[in-house]
Amino acid sequence: MDKIFLHGLRADTLIGLYEWERQNTQTLVFDLDIGLSKKFSDDDEISQTVHYGIVCDTLRAHLREQQFLLLETLANDVAKLIFSEFEDVAWLKLKIVKLGILPNVREVGVEIERTR
Ligand SMILES: Nc1nc2c(c(=O)[nH]1)N=C([C@H](O)[C@@H](O)CO)CN2
Numbered sequence: 001m002d003k004i005f006l007h008g009l010r011a012d013t014l015i016g017l018y019e020w021e022r023q024n025t026q027t028l029v030f031d032l033d034i035g036l037s038k039k040f041s042d043d044d045e046i047s048q049t050v051h052y053g054i055v056c057d058t059l060r061a062h063l064r065e066q067q068f069l070l071l072e073t074l075a076n077d078v079a080k081l082i083f084s085e086f087e088d089v090a091w092l093k094l095k096i097v098k099l100g101i102l103p104n105v106r107e108v109g110v111e112i113e114r115t116r
Helices: 052-065 071-085
Strands: 003-015 026-036 089-099 107-115
Touching: 003 052, 003 071, 026 052, 026 071, 052 071, 071 089, 071 107
Parallel strands: none
Antiparallel strands: 003 026, 026 089, 089 107
16 A cells, blocks of 8 residues: 655644643644555646645644543544545554653553554
């Protein structure tokens, strides 16, 4: 399967279980691997693929409007968003990382894989 990817995408959203996390948005780091329903075309046309800049903008705009308690719920929500907004996406692997949230732990997070 041919894939595009966005790794290390930083985006802000309201996320977390605790009261202090409900007050301000946090920056999360996303790794998205996006499998396309057809092989890359030789046409050299952006319309033949998924524009990763638009994926990035769509995700950031969506996250500004959402608020979840759990990273797990957010991951499910983002997978649904990508499939609904980009019809040529057949498969998705998504990792979401919270930075510096636990003492002496570099990062915590979730990872999911979904097929349309
Ligand atoms: N499996 C999970 N565990 C925890 C989550 C989560 O989203 N999934 N979230 C928290 C808190 O919000 C944390 O980020 C702050 O300590 C704790 N555990």
